[in-house]
Amino acid sequence: MTHPLGYVETQRAVLFAEGDPLRLRSGAELHDVEVAYETYGELSPTGDNAIFVCHALTGDAHAAGLRMGEKRRGWWDNMIGRGKPIDTDRFFVISANLLGGCSGTTGPQSNDPATGRAYGPDFPLLHMSDVVAVHRRLVASLGVQRLYAAVGGSLGGMQVLQWVCDAPEQIERAVVIAASSQLSTENIAFSTVARQAIMGDPDYREGRYREHGVRPDQGMKVARMMAHITYVSPEALATKFGRRRTTVGEQMEMAPDFEVEHYLQHQGDAFLGRFDALSYLALSRLLDYFDPFADAATAEALARTSTRFQVTSFDSDWRFSTAQSQRMVEQLRAHGVAVDFAELSSPHGHDSFLLESPGYHDRVRSFVG
Amino acid sequence: MTHPLGYVETQRAVLFAEGDPLRLRSGAELHDVEVAYETYGELSPTGDNAIFVCHALTGDAHAAGLRMGEKRRGWWDNMIGRGKPIDTDRFFVISANLLGGCSGTTGPQSNDPATGRAYGPDFPLLHMSDVVAVHRRLVASLGVQRLYAAVGGSLGGMQVLQWVCDAPEQIERAVVIAASSQLSTENIAFSTVARQAIMGDPDYREGRYREHGVRPDQGMKVARMMAHITYVSPEALATKFGRRRTTVGEQMEMAPDFEVEHYLQHQGDAFLGRFDALSYLALSRLLDYFDPFADAATAEALARTSTRFQVTSFDSDWRFSTAQSQRMVEQLRAHGVAVDFAELSSPHGHDSFLLESPGYHDRVRSFVG
Incomplete structure (x- = not known):
């Protein structure tokens, strides 16, 4: 077709x-x-x-x-x-x-x-x-x-x-x-946390990560997971995932267990390799100054x-x-x-x-x- | 006195x-x-x-x-x-x-x-x-x-x-x-991003950072900066910091420039050494399961x-x-x-x-x- x-x-x-x-x-x-x-x-x-x-x-x-x-x-x-x-x-x-x-x-x-x-x-x-x-x-x-x-x-x-x-x-x-x-103060606040996550990743290497054959994946993953929360509404998260989890009753674990955790992990991982860290920084900074x-x-x-x-x-x-x-x-x-x-x-x-x-x-x- | x-x-x-x-x-x-x-x-x-x-x-x-x-x-x-x-x-x-x-x-x-x-x-x-x-x-x-x-x-x-x-x-x-x-889905979402920041920090060393003489400071800083945004209201951030910055006119820089960025950097840095990463993980996880x-x-x-x-x-x-x-x-x-x-x-x-x-x-x- x-x-x-x-x-x-x-x-x-x-x-x-x-x-x-x-x-x-x-x-x-x-x-x-x-x-x-x-x-x-x-x-x-x-x-x-x-x-x-x-x-x-x-x-x-x-x-x-x-x-x-x-x-x-x-x-x-x-x-x-x-x-x-x-x-x-x-x-x-x-x-x-x-x-x-x-x-x-x-x-x-x-x-x-x-x-x-x-x-x-x-x-x-x-x-x-x-x-x-x-x-x-x-x-x-x-x-x-x-x-x-x-x-x-x-x-x-x-x-x-x-x-x-x-x-x-x-x-x-x-x-x-x-x-x-014009971005709000809170918008800029989230942007700066994302940049801290990326630029503070030891694999960022002052932006020369590609020359070193590495990528600040940890920072990019955290930035993307956090940004994703701001892309959806609390109501949508609640409707889609509620508090459903894999463990039952009073079982607990430190690793991702609630469905929303698996979802955000997936969002973060899927972003890696798809988007470059320096581009992310450049465009997020452009937005902060947009006025x-x-x-x-x-x-x-x-x-x-x-x-x-x-x-x-x-x-x-x-x-x-x-x-x-x-x-x-x-x-x-x-x-x-x-x-x-x-x-x-x-x-x-x-x-x-x-x-x-x-x-x-x-x-x-x-x-x- | x-x-x-x-x-x-x-x-x-x-x-x-x-x-x-x-x-x-x-x-x-x-x-x-x-x-x-x-x-x-x-x-x-x-x-x-x-x-x-x-x-x-x-x-x-x-x-x-x-x-x-x-x-x-x-x-x-x-x-x-x-x-x-x-x-x-x-x-x-x-x-x-x-x-x-x-x-x-x-x-x-x-x-x-x-x-x-x-x-x-x-x-x-x-x-x-x-x-x-x-x-x-x-x-x-x-x-x-x-x-x-x-x-x-x-x-x-x-x-x-x-x-x-x-x-x-x-x-x-x-x-x-x-x-x-009972924490909302969005509450858990922010918690899991904080945990990803900490546990994904290479200095976390599967939680044995102290034995290695290191600390997952980068992850803790990001977690704290992000959490801090959720502790204050967007209105309070806007009133306190607005879009005030150090550069003027069309000057820009990638490093922190807006006052809210310096503020969050300070919040993140002040947290380091004051609070232990494993305690942070334990207590954030306890909250997720609280019901x-x-x-x-x-x-x-x-x-x-x-x-x-x-x-x-x-x-x-x-x-x-x-x-x-x-x-x-x-x-x-x-x-x-x-x-x-x-x-x-x-x-x-x-x-x-x-x-x-x-x-x-x-x-x-x-x-x-």
């Missing part, structure tokens, strides 16, 4: 040649930036039907469909495809791995063309605008001047917001889901934008709560931007943006419509 | 002689169990004015006053003392370190009299009833048959509840603050008790939430137990039980009164 999208393929672009480098907000420069991306559907002759999909912290370019030889569909396959809310029969969908990542786009483990060796811990710190700059260049290289829509959840939604702040003329519709315009409304240029940009926003939060999301979405909405409206906001009900916490909660897909469909 | 309590002193009892061992709920036995305790005030001639104070996970026997040569008052000095809610002019207050701890009472780093070496990871897993059994014996050794009150917050509150279930005739008033009768209402004996015990309960929760406590206290109250009332319950308003999260929130001390005072 053929998948409605046909098999999809991850492609590769090299942007920002040596004489035309990517100038980061920090002042550092990168050239020969690779970008891994996928496209679904066909670009219209006038180029007016392109939708850019922005992934979350540990996502990648493979948002939809099936790649040859693989069994697992893209991470947003329920949202993107023929007849789906982001309908590939109508739209030309672009999904790209982000700068600093580890799934095909230039990041800390990529080779620095200047040295021929991996950047490692010398990879520059990134601003969300740098991520946007790479994707803007990619979009231009694909012949798209203006996006029909940019869509993203979590970090992806924050990228969408930054994109509008940086190039308001380029996005007609901005769909921001389960995101924030587009603190930037004087934002007010000016938003004053002249005609971009329409749809902002959506989920009531059980305690990582990027409804209050955080509401603040973003107020900030946008204060700059005269049109925003359609709703809090949806879903028991699944932050992860809701990847699932099909009642009303969620219809809401995206009608706005993108 | 002399402290109203005078200098206090930590004392030491040895209980459960070899021929009369402590039989744990697991079937294991311990003998020559040491207990570190302090007392404040005077026992009345009839022995009817004793109040037992139960400490939380990382607490100790030093609840009030000043020990000679030290600058830091006991952890509940605002609650216990002359004229304070637990008034040492009227009551004989006993505070003891708990079994499995590392502050003077027998725990994993104590010498096993059978081998002359520390128990280490061979220390038996503990049930909350085992903790209670040691303190019951201590109380008896001090000439107290029946407690005027038992008072505790967090794990201490859970110990109070267990004590009533195990020896309902022994406690006249039970004061349970910021506690739970007194699943015990058939509890119904029988509560049916014949005349103990009156005061249960208090704080609205911003998300570690042991009001919903958890309410469930405990319903369970107690279903067994015919008299309970005075209130949720108090405090912005400080779980830590509120250690602070002086409006109405809190008066509430305890009037119940103990």
Whole structure:
């Protein structure tokens, strides 16, 4: 059986040649930036039907469909495809791995063309605008001047917001889901514990673990297990696992026994090897500093934008709560931007943006419509 | 200036002689169990004015006053003392370190009299009833048959509840603050991440770190930093630290920069050396399994008790939430137990039980009164 999208393929672009480098907000420069991306559907002759999909912290370019030889569909396959809310029969969908990542786009483990060796811990710190700059260049290289829509959840939604702040003329519709315009103190607190777990792992070796043939797996596992708790709601954990355990009665053991412990162990182990520690650090730090409304240029940009926003939060999301979405909405409206906001009900916490909660897909469909 | 309590002193009892061992709920036995305790005030001639104070996970026997040569008052000095809610002019207050701890009472780093070496990871897993059994014996050794009150917050509150279930005739008033009768799935999830951080630390050495002259400091630091987030409310973190940082404008760094990061680093570092990893594991595991209402004996015990309960929760406590206290109250009332319950308003999260929130001390005072 053929998948409605046909098999999809991850492609590769090299942007920002040596004489035309990517100038980061920090002042550092990168050239020969690779970008891994996928496209679904066909670009219209006038180029007016392109939708850019922005992934979350540990996502990648493979948002939809099936790649040859693989069994697992893209991470947003329920949202993107023929007849789906982001309908590939109508739209030309672009999904790209982000700068600093580890799934095909230039990041800390990529080779620095200047040295021929991996950047490692010398990879520059990134601003969300740098991520946007790479994707803007990619979009231009694909012949798209203006996006029909940019869509993203979590970090992806924050990228969408930054994109509008940086190039308001380029996005007609901005769909921001389960995101924030500024991390809360508690968000930063969890981030810093994750970084302590990773950077304090003796196998981190000051970020040069790959040169030493090791990996800070223990730190990454702890970081992922902890992060996972923040991705789901306490109610969802209780419903799914309760206090079920393997031992009975008054038996006890120190090793994992309750089902939720086995589940988190599995989440932690499955992360290892799939994601690079330096990318995790780079992207978590980028999120901590993300604060587009603190930037004087934002007010000016938003004053002249005609971009329409749809902002959506989920009531059980305690990582990027409804209050955080509401603040973003107020900030946008204060700059005269049109925003359609709703809090949806879903028991699944932050992860809701990847699932099909009642009303969620219809809401995206009608706005993108 | 002399402290109203005078200098206090930590004392030491040895209980459960070899021929009369402590039989744990697991079937294991311990003998020559040491207990570190302090007392404040005077026992009345009839022995009817004793109040037992139960400490939380990382607490100790030093609840009030000043020990000679030290600058830091006991952890509940605002609650216990002359004229304070637990008034040492009227009551004989006993505070003891708990079994499995590392502050003077027998725990994993104590010498096993059978081998002359520390128990280490061979220390038996503990049930909350085992903790209670040691303190019951201590109380008896001090000439107290029946407690005027038992008072505790967090794990201490859970110990109070267990004590009533195990020896309902022994406690006249039970004061349970910021506690739970059963950990939630999310509570267990955070516990298991902490254990992964500690037991996965290469310096854990399967629990024999002391023999190797090392300590799993990295794991303990991560565990403590994460736990600390759950002890405070997101609102308190935001009020206290906001997004203040050392760098300015678009400067960024990977090392701790935001004030909340420095704060958590400090919390983590201050914990090292102060608390033993095996004790932390033992007590966190004891909490996971704590479930007194699943015990058939509890119904029988509560049916014949005349103990009156005061249960208090704080609205911003998300570690042991009001919903958890309410469930405990319903369970107690279903067994015919008299309970005075209130949720108090405090912005400080779980830590509120250690602070002086409006109405809190008066509430305890009037119940103990």
